Amino acid sequence: MTPVSDRNHRITFQRRPQGLPAPGDFGADTTPIPAPGPGQFLSRTVWLSLDPYYRNVMKGTQMYAEGVKPGDVMIGDTVAQIIESRHTDYRAGEFVRVRNGWQEYALSSGHDVRKLDPAAAPVSTALGVLGMPGITGYAGLVYLGEPKPGETVVVSAATGAVGTTAGQVARLVGARAVGIAGSDEKCNFAVRELGYEACVNYKKGDLAAQLKEACPRGIDVYFDNVGGDTLQAVLRNLALHARVVLCGMIESYSLEQPPPGPFLGPVVGARATMRGLVVYDHMHRMDELVRVVGGWIRAGTFRYREDITEGLSQAPEAFCRLMRGENFGKALVRVSAEHN
Amino acid sequence: MTPVSDRNHRITFQRRPQGLPAPGDFGADTTPIPAPGPGQFLSRTVWLSLDPYYRNVMKGTQMYAEGVKPGDVMIGDTVAQIIESRHTDYRAGEFVRVRNGWQEYALSSGHDVRKLDPAAAPVSTALGVLGMPGITGYAGLVYLGEPKPGETVVVSAATGAVGTTAGQVARLVGARAVGIAGSDEKCNFAVRELGYEACVNYKKGDLAAQLKEACPRGIDVYFDNVGGDTLQAVLRNLALHARVVLCGMIESYSLEQPPPGPFLGPVVGARATMRGLVVYDHMHRMDELVRVVGGWIRAGTFRYREDITEGLSQAPEAFCRLMRGENFGKALVRVSAEHN
Numbered sequence: 001m002t003p004v005s006d007r008n009h010r011i012t013f014q015r016r017p018q019g020l021p022a023p024g025d026f027g028a029d030t031t032p033i034p035a036p037g038p039g040q041f042l043s044r045t046v047w048l049s050l051d052p053y054y055r056n057v058m059k060g061t062q063m064y065a066e067g068v069k070p071g072d073v074m075i076g077d078t079v080a081q082i083i084e085s086r087h088t089d090y091r092a093g094e095f096v097r098v099r100n101g102w103q104e105y106a107l108s109s110g111h112d113v114r115k116l117d118p119a120a121a122p123v124s125t126a127l128g129v130l131g132m133p134g135i136t137g138y139a140g141l142v143y144l145g146e147p148k149p150g151e152t153v154v155v156s157a158a159t160g161a162v163g164t165t166a167g168q169v170a171r172l173v174g175a176r177a178v179g180i181a182g183s184d185e186k187c188n189f190a191v192r193e194l195g196y197e198a199c200v201n202y203k204k205g206d207l208a209a210q211l212k213e214a215c216p217r218g219i220d221v222y223f224d225n226v227g228g229d230t231l232q233a234v235l236r237n238l239a240l241h242a243r244v245v246l247c248g249m250i251e252s253y254s255l256e257q258p259p260p261g262p263f264l265g266p267v268v269g270a271r272a273t274m275r276g277l278v279v280y281d282h283m284h285r286m287d288e289l290v291r292v293v294g295g296w297i298r299a300g301t302f303r304y305r306e307d308i309t310e311g312l313s314q315a316p317e318a319f320c321r322l323m324r325g326e327n328f329g330k331a332l333v334r335v336s337a338e339h340n
Numbered sequence: 341m342t343p344v345s346d347r348n349h350r351i352t353f354q355r356r357p358q359g360l361p362a363p364g365d366f367g368a369d370t371t372p373i374p375a376p377g378p379g380q381f382l383s384r385t386v387w388l389s390l391d392p393y394y395r396n397v398m399k400g401t402q403m404y405a406e407g408v409k410p411g412d413v414m415i416g417d418t419v420a421q422i423i424e425s426r427h428t429d430y431r432a433g434e435f436v437r438v439r440n441g442w443q444e445y446a447l448s449s450g451h452d453v454r455k456l457d458p459a460a461a462p463v464s465t466a467l468g469v470l471g472m473p474g475i476t477g478y479a480g481l482v483y484l485g486e487p488k489p490g491e492t493v494v495v496s497a498a499t500g501a502v503g504t505t506a507g508q509v510a511r512l513v514g515a516r517a518v519g520i521a522g523s524d525e526k527c528n529f530a531v532r533e534l535g536y537e538a539c540v541n542y543k544k545g546d547l548a549a550q551l552k553e554a555c556p557r558g559i560d561v562y563f564d565n566v567g568g569d570t571l572q573a574v575l576r577n578l579a580l581h582a583r584v585v586l587c588g589m590i591e592s593y594s595l596e597q598p599p600p601g602p603f604l605g606p607v608v609g610a611r612a613t614m615r616g617l618v619v620y621d622h623m624h625r626m627d628e629l630v631r632v633v634g635g636w637i638r639a640g641t642f643r644y645r646e647d648i649t650e651g652l653s654q655a656p657e658a659f660c661r662l663m664r665g666e667n668f669g670k671a672l673v674r675v676s677a678e679h680n
Contacts, residue, residue: 011655020663026656046678048652050659050671074655081679095678102655104675114626121634123678128670129637129644132619135629139622144615159645161670165633168642182665189668193643218610238610247617268616270558270578275484276608277587279472282479286454289475293505294461297469302508303533304469305499312388315351315414315442316366319390323360325522328529330468330501331390335444338386338435338463339421 008033011102013068017058025058026074033105040107041087043080045100049127051077052248074102077132079116079123090115097126128161136247137165141223142173144245149174151220152239154211156180156230158190158199162247166223171195175221178214180207180230207233223247227264305329348373351442353408357398365398366414373445380447381427383420385440389467391417392588414442417472419456419463430455437466468501476587477505481563482513484585489514491560492579494551496520496570498530498539502587506563511535515561518554520547520570547573563587567604645669 007030014027036042057068057075068075078100082092087110090096095116100106116123121130128134145166147153153170157163158179167190170177179190179199187199198214200207211219211233218239224231225248234244246268267274296302307329309318315333322331347370354367376382397408397415408415418440422432427450430436435456440446456463461470468474485506487493493510497503498519507530510517519530519539527539538554540547551559551573558579564571565588574584586608607614636642647669649658655673662671 009652011652021660023656023660026659028653045652045675048655048673048675050649050655050662050667050673052663054659055663078675081676093679102652104652118678120630121637124646124672125634125637125644127672128646129642130630130634133670134633135622135626136617136619138629138633139619139625140617143622143625144617159668161644164644164670168636169633172636172641186668189645193645195643235604235606235612238606238612240610242610242612244607244612244614245617246614264575264614264616266575266578267584267614268618270580270582271616271618271621272575272578272582272584272614273616274584274586274604274607274612274614276604276611276613277476277480277484277585278608278611279476279479281611282475282483285479285483286475289478290460290470293474293478293509294465294470296508296512297461297465301512302469303535304465304501304504305529305533306464306468309390312349312351312385312442312444313368315388315390316363319366319394320361320363322390323392323395327390328499328526330473330504332464332467333388333390335385335388335418336421338458339433340458 006033007031008103008105010073010104012070013058013072013074014070017055021055021058027071034107036084036086036107038086040109041085041090042083042105042107043096043098043100044083045078045080045104045106046095047079047124047127048100048102049077049131051132075099076101077127079126080106095123097131129165133161134165137162137167137223138169140245140247141166141169141221145170145221145223145243147173147175147221151175152178152215152217153221153223154178154180154215154219154234155196155223155225156202156234157225157248158196159186159194160225162225163223164194167194167196170221170223171197178211178219180211180226202230202233208236211237218242221245231264307331309333311335346373347371348443348445350413350444352410353398353412353414354410357395361395361398367411374447376424376426376447378426380449381425381430382423382445382447383436383438383440384423385418385420385444385446386435387419387464387467388440388442389417389471391472415439416441417467419466420446435463437471469505473501474505477502477507477563478509480585480587481506481509481561485510485561485563485583487513487515487561491515492518492555492557493561493563494518494520494555494559494574495536495563495565496542496574497565497588498536499526499534500565502565503563504534507534507536510561510563511537518551518559520551520566542570542573548576551577558582561585571604647671649673651675 012027017025082094097114153175155163155167158181167177177196179196181187187201190196190199200210219237220239222234222244307327312335352367357365422434437454493515495503495507498521507517517536519536521527527541530536530539540550559577560579562574562584647667652675
């Protein structure tokens with residue numbers, strides 16, 4: 001195969017955006033089309049994916065190693081067709097998912113490249129539902145959300161590439177999918193085309209109340225693509241033993257400071273798990289407690305301290321001290337003597 | 341055994357506290373000592389436990405069914421000794437954990453009663469480390485925190501009844517326990533008596549920085565007894581795959597409104613799990629995605645939508661539209677045509 005033009009057109013990074021990016025933050029130029037050396041292939045970009053994380057790259061955030069300098073070609077995910085190959089694993093005509101960036105031609109050594117089968121699915125899906133957004137929605141929902149048939153799964157940014165996958169996977173494993181989106185057009189698409197059972201437009205009134213109506217038995221799984229107020233509204237409607245998958249926080253990408261309210265970004269970065277504890281769920285373990293910790297107490301390896309007030313009449317004052325944080329040790333009132 | 345006084349002294353609920361409770365929110369009276377009917381026993385209170393949740397009971401919060409009306413005896417957890425029994429399972433002289441409330445004598449039908457063995461441990465521990473606070477700290481740390489030997493476990497309210505248990509259980513299962521407390525005296529006690537490896541005084545400067553120093557490899561498990569700013573400081577120091585056990589939120593008990601910042605109370609009530617998702621952890625599942633979702637696409641049960649912009653030169657404007665939320669479908673730029 002031969003190149004279709006004799007120059008390589010590129011879009012470059014020009015300057016760090018202030019708030020939302022503007023077209024003037026980018027530049028354009030052309031370079032010669034490079035020739036592959038030994039172990040390399042040259043490919044022509046067919047599809048360039050546009051993804052919100054590019055905004056973080058332009059910010060020079062530490063989280064993404066590949067920051068760009070003014071004049072550099074913008075980095076980006078692409079599907080490309082191989083033009084010429086000196087790599088033993090690839091040959092001309094094959095389609096690959098490769099990070100060519102915002103340009104028509106690029107060389108690759110085969111690192112971080114995935115071969116595509118045009119017969120299996122349109123190659124553009126390698127940038128969407130069968131690519132990074134797809135694996136995010138699929139693996140996140142299946143392996144972190146763990147939806148069960150009949151459960152209610154809520155997905156924010158329901159019609160986005162990640163949400164499209166998470167919502168349909170929820171439905172196809174037998175759960176009830178409820179979307180959250182920002183327009184009636186998107187909500188209609190979510191229900192009619194993607195098979196969500198309901199979709200709530202968060203721009204129309206009280207989101208928590210709308211969710212309560214759409215999810216009368218509570219939300220078993222929430223796939224969170226946005227964070228912020230939407231997350232808060234969902235938390236108020238969780239069902240018992242709900243799972244919340246903290247994924248995107250797109251609202252914060254254009255902000256210089258973390259947004260107000262619950263900022264759970266560090267939970268995502270740490271792949272952490274937060275679990276709600278209610279002691280009544282563990283009362284069947286009382287015998288275990290007495291056996292294990294009681295044994296440690298008798299062995300002298302476990303200590304405790306009691307903050308003892310003498311006499312029932314002193315209990316109100318002692319309780320007020322406790323609530324002011326002035327106790328030191330388990331607060332007890334000795335009401336009468338033990339008789340053995 | 342015979343009663344030691346001929347009247348039953350009681351402390352009653354008088355009025356709903358404003359902010360922190362005051363002794364004037366309580367009253368006192370005496371009643372006749374009741375006689376047990378068939379299937380009942382009479383016990384004399386030995387130990388009355390004082391616990392922060394009483395504050396919620398006085399608030400009339402729905403969460404606790406047993407609200408109190410002015411003039412009612414204050415409810416409360418107690419250890420008592422049986423005086424007279426007409427219940428086949430209990431006899432005079434035995435010690436029980438029973439909810440007598442703030443009074444010297446009470447009848448019980450045996451419901452929610454636990455017999456205590458004074459030879460196994462002091463009976464007062466049934467209200468502390470071998471009671472509700474103990475099971476909270478023990479089961480919460482072991483079953484929700486899942487500490488591994490060598491991991492770093494941070495416990496807030498480190499010297500409280502729950503923290504005393506959680507911190508020592510962490511140490512005794514081989515983890516490194518680091519406490520958070522509100523005075524140097526408590527921190528010294530935590531380290532010298534309870535075996536915490538370090539303890540941070542949150543009233544002394546930047547808590548996040550102090551935690552970073554005390555936990556150089558990050559925090560693997562956080563047992564949260566307080567919520568609020570302390571939780572935020574811990575989140576900034578989580579190690580990979582950290583577990584956060586959301587337990588008490590004592591700071592909010594005296595507030596009429598949820599505190600500012602991340603209010604995760606609903607997560608606790610729902611026994612929910614929040615998990616951070618980072619897609620790079622799931623890249624080994626790409627083949628699975630293509631097989632499963634690709635199969636659904638070919639079967640026509642999975643749909644997707646693409647928002648296609650024609651031509652590389654239009655990419656900057658298309659990216660800006662994406663960041664303004666104006667795309668509808670996976671944002672792609674067609675850079676060149678596919679050739680089959």
